[in-house]
Amino acid sequence: MAYxxxxxxxxxxGIDHLAAEPKQTTRxxxxxxxxxxxxxxxxxxxxxxxLFYHSRCKAIGIVGAAVVVSDAYPDPLQFDPQSPYYDxxxxxxxxxxxxxxxxxxxxxxxxxxxxTIKQIQALESMALRKQSRLSVQPVTAQEFNTLMxxxxx
DNA sequence: GCCAACGTTGGC
DNA sequence: GCCAACGTTGGC
Numbered sequence: 578m579a580y581x582x583x584x585x586x587x588x589x590x591g592i593d594h595l596a597a598e599p600k601q602t603t604r605x606x607x608x609x610x611x612x613x614x615x616x617x618x619x620x621x622x623x624x625x626x627x628l629f630y631h632s633r634c635k636a637i638g639i640v641g642a643a644v645v646v647s648d649a650y651p652d653p654l655q656f657d658p659q660s661p662y663y664d665x666x667x668x669x670x671x672x673x674x675x676x677x678x679x680x681x682x683x684x685x686x687x688x689x690x691x692x693t694i695k696q697i698q699a700l701e702s703m704a705l706r707k708q709s710r711l712s713v714q715p716v717t718a719q720e721f722n723t724l725m726x727x728x729x730x
Numbered sequence: 731g732c733c734a735a736c737g738t739t740g741g742c
Numbered sequence: 743g744c745c746a747a748c749g750t751t752g753g754c
Contacts, residue, residue: 586752610737610751633752691753710736710751732754739748 580716581621582628582639582705583679592629592641592684601681606652607662609674613713618649618675620715627679628716628724630705631688638690639724647678689727699723 583605585591595603608614627643651672654662667673694700700723704714716724 584752612737637753708736709753712751734753735751737748737750739746741746742744 579625580721582714584630584632584712586633587631595681604676606676616713638688640688641684642682643679644682646680649675652676
């Protein structure tokens, strides 16, 4: 049972979009970074917890939690020439990119803002703060527990 | 919307 | 396999 943080731009796909999905479940696709891909393909497993993070917006921070409800499988968008996520170097037998499905668990009453995270000593080694560009990041159990204590609902 | 930081590509 | 050029990310 591990913890992860997934970033998304709410203008593109925010937690409200996830909440509006049938079964509040979506495919996390379009990840096109090798380090993030390796986590999706090799480390993230069913029942892991995902913290949903909003980037590039007014209230930057963690806005809710989701749970992983599938194993990793090849991202279908890499095979679709119409998709912006199409990758000519991918083949069905040798896919380059992977997806998983996540299901919304809860939306926090208010986000845990990046500003707040930056002020907390126990969170200073979060990947958010060093490898800030990685869109799929590991979160330790200690970090997760610290974050959950900040939720007041 | 700017731009620094960082990941990827490709010529050599 | 180095590294300059280029593209993208994401906080501000």
